[in-house]
Amino acid sequence: MIDAPILRHAETDADVMACFGVMQQLRPHLQSSEAWLARVALQRAQGYRLLAVWDGSKPVALAGYRRIDNLIHGRFIYVDDLITDEAGRGRGHGERLLDELRTLGRADNCNRMVLDTALANALAQRFYFRFGLLARGLHFSMDLQ
Template sequence: MTFNLQDYVPSVLDLADTALRPLDSRHDLKIAFPVMQQLRPHLTSEADFMSRIERMRAGGYRLVGAFESSALVALTGYRLQENLIYGPFLYVDDLITDEAQRGGQWGSRLLRALERLARASGCARLVLDTGLANARAQRFYFREGLYTGALRFQKQFDTP
């Protein structure tokens, strides 16, 4: 199956888990902000978060939330990409479970949904980054069947 990196939005059926759904509306972003802020504390305002998401959506970024009853308990941000190294792949930008809900398998469920989405979209792999010092996340990813595939190098620039 081919995919359009800019326009593809999964349906609920793609996710195959009734507790998960795409987060598309402004209301969805408002309820996502406090959870995302636990992972990304540099996001200091809801308005900043919402404007960043809108810009990132132009590049194919999408959010999926996990709900228990009507409460958002976890979320993931991802995008379908293609490069000359991997071909088509699904990149996981963000994966976070609300601190009070950790241990409830929400991260595992979100990763399984993303794997199904990646496979259905013709991707050969799912890719994510984590900090070298983030041993807890690394253990979780290993348990979930993700393995180290690269070492990323970067150069940080001062920005005004």
């Protein structure tokens, strides 16, 4: 009997390090697992958590998120990162992660779940629309360095 993949937060440094290969598919600018671990430590101080779909001891999909309060959305879940390992796409891992984030957000009295994606990322946009996420605005940014 094969165990089904489970959802579990990456709580330890070892867990976070195990997630590096999957996250690097989404964030290729992350050049080392040590730099990745330092970034996660910094973001954890800002409320960041990393939820993963684990197939045994191997993460196959990740959702980095935090709870934020602001004047636009009130209390909400912001999804910083959402990625499924390229070899495991199409198996429902992304939907499973978003379902769990929705559940966590509701339990924490959040008004909404928010995420950003690139304008050119049509496949992700289609996935988000199917899940029920709606485009409600444009996100503007400017490089400062």
